[in-house]
């Protein structure tokens with residue numbers, strides 16, 4: 001459903017992605033792995049129209065995503081959860097969630113009440129400024145905010161970074177729930193164990209290009225790739 | 233006491249006028265990261281447009297039409313000018329607004345000439361509204377305050393109660409993220425820029441005839457508004473509000489206090505050289521620089537301004 005071919009991306013003059021190819025099928029969880037700085041975040045941002053890019057990105061049968069503006073891409077059904085979370089600190093939790101809603105789909109997969117049922121903590125704090133939430137709560141809030149927009153595919157950048165183990169478990173559970181509701185996931189995840197556990201397929205990136213693709217089982221068996229591209 | 237009350241009222245009405253300018257400037261700055269040097273030029277355009285329209289069809293249509301027209305001009309400048317310059321970074325954007333200020337001034341010279349135009353208070357409002365001790369307080373000043381307060385209410389309502397207001401408040405911190413959630417942020421930028429220009433123009437419509445409508449008005453008010461947003465804290469609406477009122481009142485008092493000193497001297501029959509010297513040195517020379525002194529003090533003791541967040 002999402003197919004990226006020969007994607008190049010640039011920050012000003014610096015050329016960061018050198019022809020990335022990847023594919024995410026309907027209802028799949030696909031992880032993008034690699035060391036820091038190899039271009040995983042940039043790949044997601046380029047798909048979302050947030051950095052200038054060249055190449056082809058096709059989504060749900062239309063291959064003209066490159067060059068569209070981020071809001072046009074979002075309205076096509078792509079969701080984005082950035083690694084810095086980018087919650088809106090001065091407005092309330094509820095308002096943060098309201099902003100996620102695009103206000104046009106008749107029967108969205110997710111409603112505000114769903115979110116509050118999944119994370120009672122967000123309901124308790126619905127009317128406080130989002131800036132005072134803990135790191136874990138903020139992470140849940142960003143995920144929920146994007147889900148309320150009812151994306152068909154959601155791209156999530158390092159959702160477990162800096163979270164306590166208990167919360168990491170909750171995030172993993174939410175990812176599975178997202179998949180159960182028929183939403184595809186393109187995930188950037190630093191914690192290899194989790195990524196291998198929940199993904200259907202994985203890509204490993206190195207220096208702005210994909211250097212390995214396969215199933216989690218294939219990656220587990222491939223010591224060379226793990227040593228060369230993932231070991232820290 | 234009378235002097236105090238009248239000056240306070242004048243100061244507040246001037247301060248509210250400053251806030252109509254600084255609120256737009258602040259919103260534009262915090263959303264788009266552009267310090268719009270041409271902002272006060274839209275104030276001036278508002279006054280000139282209102283003058284032109286009111287000579288044709290009267291003040292009341294001008295009160296509505298001039299801000300609308302200027303808002304459309306501002307929106308178009310954002311859409312077809314600023315947005316294109318934006319991709320080259322902040323310095324070109326600043327230069328663009330700088331150039332725009334000169335351009336607008338030249339256009340005003342060209343069309344309306346270099347001296348003040350005869351833009352007057354409408355006769356319907358040219359009377360004393362109420363008694364302040366021995367003198368009548370002008371109705372037009374009351375009208376200015378009413379318009380300003382109505383605008384302030386409308387602005388507050390838009391920002392806190394409407395969906396676009398919510399989008400604006402969110403875009404103040406993470407505009408990219410707002411856009412990635414599916415909102416047309418470039419269009420919101422255009423509306424905010426146009427809306428800010430319309431607000432500035434409205435201030436020009438009601439201020440241009442209370443003060444003077446001349447080509448120098450943009451530069452004069454522009455520098456004060458700049459002081460206001462630095463003192464209030466770049467990007468803080470509440471800060472801009474407090475600073476607008478404070479500077480409005482301080483400056484009015486400084487100017488008025490001086491006049492009244494001279495008046496007092498005159499009243500006691502002391503009109504000699506010395507009286508005039510003392511009367512004028514004390515504050516009238518200080519009044520125009522007072523806001524800048526305040527700005528320098530703020531920059532020394534609280535560089536991010538009264539309610540600002542970032543250190544700029």
Ligand SMILES: Nc1ncnc2c1ncn2[C@@H]1O[C@H](COP(=O)(O)OP(=O)(O)O)[C@@H](O)[C@H]1O
Pocket residue numbers: 011014016034035036037038039040041042043
């Ligand atoms: N805003 C930026 N401006 C310039 N270079 C950047 C920017 N963001 C990232 N980069 C560079 O692009 C490369 C890829 O970064 P990124 O996609 O964030 O990596 P990852 O998410 O895999 O850690 C890095 O070399 C990084 O230094």
Ligand SMILES: [Mg+2]
Pocket residue numbers: 040041042083157
């Ligand atoms: Mg990253």
